Amino acid sequence: MSRYQQLVNESSNNSQQQQQQQQKEQQCQRLPQSPSVGYHLYLYREQLARRNVEYMRLSKAKYFITETLLAKTVRNLKGATVDELKTVNNQIVFKHKLRHQIHRLRTLKSLGYRNPNPNMESTEL
Template sequence: MSRYQQLANERSSRQQGQQMYYPQPPSVGYHLYLYREQLARKNVEYMRLSKAKYFITETLLAKTVRNLKACSLDELKTVNNQIVFKHKLKHQIYRLRKLQNLGIRNANPQMESTEL
């Protein structure tokens, strides 16, 4: 066997032995950690705080919706409130992005709107 064939065989066997690494998305626990870390800071980054809150809400809501087969009316009301809260967070993130595009960095999402 020629040297070229040996190198080609080694290369193909290495490539077959390697597995593609696909990083997993961060867990809910990690996002809770980020959320608590942002709350503890003196200068809160509202965009990160809102994104962490949104991810936590979305993940927990997805887990809750999967288990809705035998739930009570109160649980359905709670799920509905969580969905409304998730939509408010999404709107808040959208608003913060618009403010960042206007040049206002780290705007407080609780401040009053300037829309007429």
């Protein structure tokens, strides 16, 4: 094989490798997006319709919905009234309560409770 033919083969291999590398980079850039608020609302309603509610899933869906809607609301606070600010504050407090509830459910689950109800009596001493 001549030197010219080797150079041609190497250049075609390099271009193929570059194309493959670009395709891999594009696939990495297409990271799976988190589900939309509508999808989480659907999951929330599905959990409510079940006979045996999974409280952890229910709380997580509620938290995600609250967090997403709160983020959208906070972006548009420039001309907000006092009542709207109070509502946003209440939503932030609700979000913190949900976070605490999810943490409590995880703790109860690690203690051996199956599907613990967040409204059950406190286990703190």
